Amino acid sequence: MELIKTGELKPGDSLPPERTLAQKLNASRATIREGLRILEFYGLIESRQGSGRRVKAIQDNERQQPLLINPLLVLESQVINDFLEFRFIVEPETTKLAAMRRTDKDLESMTEILEEVRVCNLTDEGGITEDALFHLAIAEATQNHIFKDVTTIHFSLLKRIRRGILWDHENRMVSFAEHMNIFEAIRDRQPERAYALALEHLRGIKQRLASP
Amino acid sequence: MELIKTGELKPGDSLPPERTLAQKLNASRATIREGLRILEFYGLIESRQGSGRRVKAIQDNERQQPLLINPLLVLESQVINDFLEFRFIVEPETTKLAAMRRTDKDLESMTEILEEVRVCNLTDEGGITEDALFHLAIAEATQNHIFKDVTTIHFSLLKRIRRGILWDHENRMVSFAEHMNIFEAIRDRQPERAYALALEHLRGIKQRLASP
């Protein structure tokens, strides 16, 4: 997988036969096969009896499986931009709906999550999961299953991206302040203000992604 | 994988031991192990030597796709409304982006799909899958992985919903005409017109859902 990701193995290239790999990697054929089978199901290689294994063309394995289970595509910067573009469209509307429909219970869980984020920020540690949880809580407050599920699905993607970008003290504080503002707008049932603040939050993220 | 998706195997449930599976499925342990290893790398099960294999807890499983796993949820009318609400927000923007970025290849596949729909409409048979494929082609034309994936996931839902509502000759013809207009807007690179037509299309769907 590493060799394919770095481009040392390019689409169309042949892999060494099982028996050779087993000898070189000092493992049995069965063990090698378990690994190769995983690569095959990830859509990275294809296998033909009698012929051997080859690295699949990228456009082929893109079609095969959704992005969420393709470990290679997630790290590409294009995907980060795609994800941001998607958020720009969905997130403000989500926040607006949350401000219109949130229950008291929704407010409670948001409060809990924000408190955890605040504690994490004191020590500059963790907070990535909690931060994503806040967005999930907003989606839940829309009372719409679809928004909730879409956010859940992209949850892991968000976490992985967050690990990749600079997430220093200043970023933390700015992000937390913006989240607090969004929370207050939802609490006070101000849909339009919530919409605007979510949009502003995303613009900030976009800028912070572009700056370094 | 199917048993886990349908919920027959729930998080925490134990899987039969390798040797038992091998006997029941009439395959060798090595073959069974290749399959189990794939499930493990998909994050669906976890394996502990001496203890056995268990279905992973939902919160541990970042790759799950909730809506697809809960087939019961789909039949509730609330979900149909939720889905429509989501489409109102995402689909016009998706169509707009498609009109801005579509390639000639995108146009080709849209043409093919629309032709298939037209043929289906002549006999009033099928056309549900083809219809969903048109929306998928639009998402693909955005050149954004996320839109494509979200559409892929949700249009298995749409297909199921379509089977449930009245899908008579008149509905077919109206829907097809609207799709043709949207296609032309994308073909002629008219983003705003594409946006407006997609919105109009959704309003029509909403009305047709409400009328009976």
Add this chain to the structure above:
DNA sequence: CAAATAAAATTGGATGAACCAATTTTTAAA
């Protein structure tokens, strides 16, 4: 009787030999 300990059974992890089936390469024949 209850708890601690030891033994046995269970289960995943891994290996090597053997055979089959599809494909490719080599060799021999036309």
Add this chain to the structure above:
DNA sequence: TTTAAAAATTGGTTCATCCAATTTTATTTG
């Protein structure tokens, strides 16, 4: 040179066997 047959290569599968971690059972001990 072309064609056909044979051999070698390579993935697909099975089996028997062993190891290591865990769980279960039996035994001992206080």
